Amino acid sequence: MNNSDKIKRSGPVLFSEYEKGSSVKKALEMEREEILFEIKDSGLKGRGGAGFPVSTKWMLTAAANAEQKFIVCNADEGEPGTFKDRVLLMEYPWLVFEGMIIAGYTVGAKNGIVYLRAEYSYLLEFLEDYIDDLRKENLLGKNICGRDFEFDINIILGAGAYVCGEETALIESLEGHRGEPRNRPPFPVNTGYLGFPTSVNNVETLSSVPHIIMKGSDWYNKFGTEKSSGSKLISVSGDCNYPGVYEVSWGTTLNEIIELTGAENTKAMQIGGASGVCLPASEFHRTLAYEDIATGGSIMIFNKDRSMLEVLKNFMEFFVEESCGQCTPCRIGNVKLLEGVEMIEKKDYTPEYIDKLKDLGKTMQIASKCGLGQTSPNPFISILENFKDEIFSKN
Amino acid sequence: MCETGKLLRNEFIGELVKKMGNERKSLLPILQEIQKKYHYIDEHSQQVVADLLNIHPVEVNSVISFYAFLYDAPRGRNIVRVCKNIVCEFHGSKGIAKALSDELGIEFDQTTEDGRVTLEYANCFGMCDKSPSILINDKIHEKVSKETALKLIRELK
Amino acid sequence: MEKELRSPVAQRPMNVEDPVSKTGIGAQISVELNGVKLKVDMGKSILDVCRDNNVYIPTLCYHEDLCIAGNCRMCMVEVEGMRTLQAACAFPITSPIKIKTFSDKVRKARKHTADLLLSEHYGECYSCVRNNNCELQTIARECGVDSYEFGHVCEPRFEIDSSSHAVIRDMDKCILCRRCVRTCIDLQEVGVLEAINRGYDTKISTFMDKPLADVICINCGQCINRCPTGALHANDPSDEIWKAIEDPTKHVVMQTAPSPRAAIGEEFGLPAGTSMTGQLNTAIKRMGFDMVFDTNFTADLTIMEEGTELLNRLKKALVDKDENVKLPQFTSCSPGWVKFIEHFYPEKLDYLSTAKSPQQMFGAVIKTFYAKEAGIDPKDIVTVALMPCAAKKFECNRPEMNSSGYKDVDYGLTTREMAKMIREAGLKLPDLPKTNFDEPFGDASGAGLIFGATGGVMEAALRTVYELVTGRPVPFEGLNIDVCRGMKGIKEAKVKLENCKDEFSYLEGVELKFIVAHGTANANHVMKMLIKGELEGYHFVEIMACPGGCIGGGGQPIPTSELIRKLRAKAIYAEESTMPVRKSHENPRIKFIYNNFLTDGPGGKLSHELLHTEYVKRGKYIE
8 A cells, every 4th residue: 555545534424533343333232124214314325326225225135035145245346437445445444344244234144245356356365354353353253242143254356357346247256157247137135146135235335334323314414415415435537636536425516526636628527437428518517416417436537638539439448348248239239339439530430320329329228238238338429429529520 | 288287286176176165156266266376277177177066167168258367278477467448548558558568579468488477458457546557466556657567577577 | 856947046037926816916917018908927027928918029039948048138128117128038027017019219229139130140041051940030020120230240250160960050140149058058957058258259169169079069959959040050961962862873771760750841831740751751752762761660679679678687686686787777769868978977877778779770770681681782871860869960970880880870860951851852841642661661660659759768668568578568548658758857657567477577566667857957867866876766767868859859840849849749649649550569570670680589699789889988078
C-alpha cells in the first residue's frame, strides 16, 4: 500500500466514524425482523449498479425454506474505471465482513463467501489474515458473541472474467463452472449457490449495513435524495487532478464532481463504466441518483483532447472480449457494433448502416440474457448520439 | 509427458483433491493451485482432475478456456499484464506495451524463448486512479513509466 | 431405480411446489396470451402454454429431450411490465401476466437475432446435408429474413473434423445452441463436447480440440439427431456404395435392421410410425443391390448365441459354483454401449456377452456361409448394413471384425443416408410396391424385429430362454412381455423358472431377474449399481446406448422426441404381433443354419470363431 491510501478518508456514511465489531454485537441483540425493517426503512439498494432493494433480497432469502443458505459478497469489481471495492477491502475490511455477518444472521445463513476477482489476488492474504482475526475475536465461528449463531467466511478467487460480476454467473463460477449467467427466474434468493437460497451483495452494499445498524435508518435517510437514500462511493479517474475514491451523497451533480476532482476542459464523462452512459458538458448539471443517473460508481473523465471514437472502440473491444458467448445477441451483436466503429474509423460506412446498428443495439438491450449484453450497447448508442458532431463531422 | 512427470502430478493433484474436496465447486481452486506450481494446466493434469472430480476432461478444459487467468498451454515463469482500459491507454499504456514488447522481442500473448516472461493484455485492474498500471504475477505496479516498466521486467528471474 | 435426467443447477427449473389441489386457489393462474384470457397451471413455462394453445414460438436451443438453456434468444416474448424480453422456454409462470408473442418489439428482436446467427453461418443451404430439414433455415423463413442484414461469412473459419467413422463436425455451421453439449453431457453422460473459450471465440470443442476419433466418443450420434443445423452429421459412405453397385464384379448385399423401416417414411413426409418394410425392399432392389436380407435373421441368431451363453453362465455359477463367472450378463448388440463400457468401465468387460451384434454376425455369415452356398468369392461381396445407428459405422471398422477373412461388414449406412440414396435414385418410397426379403435369409421371427425398441432384446431372449429351459412358452399373454416395453429409463422385472426340463434342473425355482436400460446415462447408473453390489441376484441386463433403443438411434430421421420414438416403437410392436413366427428358436432359417453350417450348435467352436468377439480395455484417459 502506498502513502496515498493511508490518508484518512472522510465521508457522510461509509467513511464516517465507526467502532469495529460494534454493529455485529448490536445486530445479534436484535430480532431478525427488526434488522430487516431497519434495512427496509433505510431504503438501501444494491450498490453494484442494478439498484435492487437490499431488504427485498434479504427477505426473500430469509423466507425461503431450505437446509442451507448462503451470503455471497460480490467482490468481482470488473467494471472498467471502478475501484471503490478495492479501497473498501483494503482499508475498511471490517465493514465488509461485519455486513456479511449481519446478513447471515438476518437471512439464516451459516456460510459467507467472498468472490474476489483474480486481479485483486494480492489482497487475498491480507483478507484471509483479517478473517482469522475475526475468528479469534469470536465475530466468526460458533456461538458468535455468546449467541446461538454460527457463521464463517471464506474467500474464493475468481479467474479473470468480467461477466462473473453478474450474480448468477458469479454463482456458476463458484460452483466450478464457466461463468455463464443463468436464466432468471429462478433467482438466486430461491435457487442460488448449489441450488440453495443465496443473497449476493456488492462489497459497498454490505459495507453500508454496519453503519445503518449502528446509526439507524433515520440517520441514513438524512443523506441523499428522496428516492435515493444514503451515499455512494464513486471511483473517479481519467483527466482530472485528483483521481480516487470519493464518498458523495446521492444527488451530487456531475459539475460538483468535476470541481471535487479538479478536472479541467472536460468534454465528456463516462458514468457507470464501459456499460454506462457517456454524457457531454450540456448534461453535467445532472445528478447521481437512482431517479436520474443510476450508477455503480465508475466515473471516467475525458478532456477536450480525447477522441471519443477511440473511447468507444476501447469499450466495444472490451465487450467483445468479455461477453461470455452464451447468448446470440451479445456474442455476435457486440462484434457487429465493434465492426461499425471500425468502419467509422476507416471512414468506410453508410449512415444507414450505422443507424441499423443502433437499432441492433436496442435489440441487444432487451434481448440479451444478462446485464452484460443488455448494457454493452449503451456506449455505442450514447457516444454516437452525444458526440455525433465530433465523430461524424471529420468524415 | 514422461511417466515421472505424470506420477508427480498425480500425487500433487491427489493431495489437492483430498484437501479441497472432490466436488465440482473445488474445481477452480484446484486449477489455481496446479497453475501456481506448474504455470499452466497440462493435458494430463486436466484429465486427472476430471477423473478425481468425476467430471469429463472436456469440462475441465472448457472452464480453463473460459477464464483469462487460467492456461492450458505453457506460459512463462512470470506473467506481465498490461491494463487495456481507456484510462490507462490515455495515460500511455500503449507506449509501455510497445517498450516491453521491443525489450523482450515478443508480441503480446507470447512467451520469451527462455520461458522467463509471458506478455499479456488484461482488462481493467481497478487501478485507474493510479494509471497506467501493470500487473506482474500477483503484484500490481501503479503509475509506471516506460523506464520503470522496463526496469521491473529486467529484474524478473 | 429410475434415474432422473442430470441437469446442472443452472438449468434446473424453478422450484414450484405442486399445489395440494389442481383446481384450488394458486394452482391455476390467469394469463393473457395475445389478448386471449387463459388459465394455466402454476409453474408452466410460457413456451409450453403457447404450444398448448397453438401459438407458435420459434425455438433453436430448446429441445424437449434436454434441459433448458435459454441461450439462442429466438423464443423471446414480451411480458407486460418487464423492461426486457423474456425467453419463453425458460420463463415459468408464477403470477398473472400478459404475454405478447408477436409485437413489434418481439418480431424485430427475433429478426435481429436470426440475422446475427446467419451472419456467422458459413455455407449455402443448397449444398448442405440438412437442406429442407434445418431449423435455422426454418427460422430464417419464419422471421422474414430476406437479406444478410449484418453481412455473411464468405470464408470458412474452421476445419471440418472428419476423423471419426461416425460423426463429422463442421463447426462453420454451428450456431452454438449447445444442444450437442447437453446431449453428450447430460442425456448420454459421455461428455465429449463442451463449449470452449468465450465471447466471439466460443466454439464447441472436444478435449483440447482433438479430433473426434481420438477422444472418448462412443459414436452414438445422439448429438446429430439434436443438431438444428448441418454442423453435425454422419460420415456418409453412399458414394462408395454407389460405386460398388455400378461395379459388375461386385456382389452387393444389403441387410436392413428393423428400426430404419419404422422410421424412413418420415424422410418422405409420412407420419412417424409408418412401417415401410416391403417398400424399402423394393427400393433397395431397384437401386441395384443384388440381395436384400433381413438383419432380424441374425437378431435371432444373436438370441440363440447370447441365450446359450447366459445358460452356460448360470450353469457355471449354480452347478460348478465357479466364482469367476460374471453375472448379470450384459447384452452387447449396441455398439455405442460397447464402446461406452470399454471406455468407462473397462474392468467390467467380463460381464458383457461375447456375442457380436446382429450386424456383425450377418457380415460374417454372408462372407462365409452365404458365399459358399451362392458360389461367390467372398472378396467380391460387398456387405452394406442399413442401420438406425451411427456407431455401427465404427463397429464395422473395428479391426477385429474380420472373422470371415475379410472385412465382415463393409459399410454401415444410416436411415437418413438410405433415404438420400433413394431420393438420388428418383424413387418415391411411399408409392413403391412391397416385396419380400431375399432367400436364404428372408425369414425372421418377430423376436428379431422387436430388437429395434428398448426392451426388445430382453423380450426376445426371455421368449427363447424360458422355452428352452421349461419347454413351455413364456407366461405372458400373447408372448407380449409388457414390463420390457415403454420409455421408462430403467425397467426391471423377474420370471420364475418352474418345472424345468431335466437338463436344466439346476434352474428349478430360480427367479430370473433382469434389467432393461436405454440411453447411456441410464447405463451409467446401472453400472454404478453393479459396482455398489446392488445387482447381486440379477441375471441379465439389456442396454441400448440410445434413448428409446435403436428406434431412437443416431442415424434415424431428424427430428426426434419421445413421442416420435414411441410411435416408431408402436409400429414395430404392431408389425410383430402379426408375424407367424415370434420366437427366435422357432425360425426355420435358424434351425437350418445350425443344422447345415454351425453344426456344433450355439456357442460351439465355429460360432465362437464367427459370431463372438473380444473387447478392448480402452479406459478414459486420452494420450
